[in-house]
Amino acid sequence: MSLAARSLTYRYPDAPFPAVDGVDLEARDGRVTCLLGATGSGKSTLLRAMAGLVAPTAGEALVDGAPTWVRRGVLGRPRRRPGLPRAVGYVMQRPERQLFAATVAEDAAFGPRNLGATDAEAAEAAEAALGLLGIRHLACRSPFELSGGQQRLAAIAGVLAMDPANLVLDEPMAALDPEGRAIVRDAVAHLASRRGAVLLVTHDMDDAASLAASVAVLDRGRVALSGSPAEVFPRSGELRRLGLGLPSALEAAHLLRERRGVDVGEPLTLNALADALAGLARGPREGA
């Protein structure tokens, strides 16, 4: 399973510049790939193109190696590849705004029913999706009486119930309280270990550092930096120039080095920073 962009360009009608400009990107099986970038850098547009919601103006978006849109017919107009919703699921920004049914289970069953499943098959798919996200106990609740984090999980369950092989998510942790963020972050990490490729847009460097196996930074529609978090995040000068901050642990490590002359390396997570500090605290005593 995989998601890929090949020289992908997307220009909105009448826009002077492409929002996405010749992007090459690969999101691999069983891993989370995070798409980062300043506001307006083209992340959501690239995500929508890679999920096949829009046809690239030039280049290709590939899902499991096949283009999302093909030119067929005598007029050669682009047409979305059949069966795409099963190949890639798309979780839009604030997906809970789309919740509409009387219960969480009915809401999650809507997608599979729409794809042709019988009522029994759709109910089974919904139950499996709720189970995957650990919210089976909410099945009979009204989606409108849930917490923000629970609503977000219920909405993501609606996408998973369609059983997509790969998944793209646009800022799934945004606008949630810390508990809601943690619930969704854990769910995404869990999904990545069970699904194909997971491609996620986030503005939060801590989420990216803790979740991603690889990251790509967009700048004015182009990939400016890419690699593993350990390769990308230490490039603090370039990240700042691109309008991005650092993971908090790395920021703290840089402050410790600059202001106190203490070197804890380049920790990307608070756990790694705590381990490095514990190592420093132990070091002199052990050596004494």
Ligand SMILES: Nc1ncnc2c1ncn2[C@@H]1O[C@H](COP(=O)(O)OP(=O)(O)OP(=O)(O)O)[C@@H](O)[C@H]1O
């Ligand atoms: N429907 C649209 N029509 C015309 N231009 C658009 C449209 N949607 C986005 N754009 C433009 O495309 C560019 C990229 O927008 P996009 O939403 O992809 O950026 P983003 O990186 O996801 O931003 P943010 O972090 O603020 O969500 C921006 O210049 C934006 O103004």
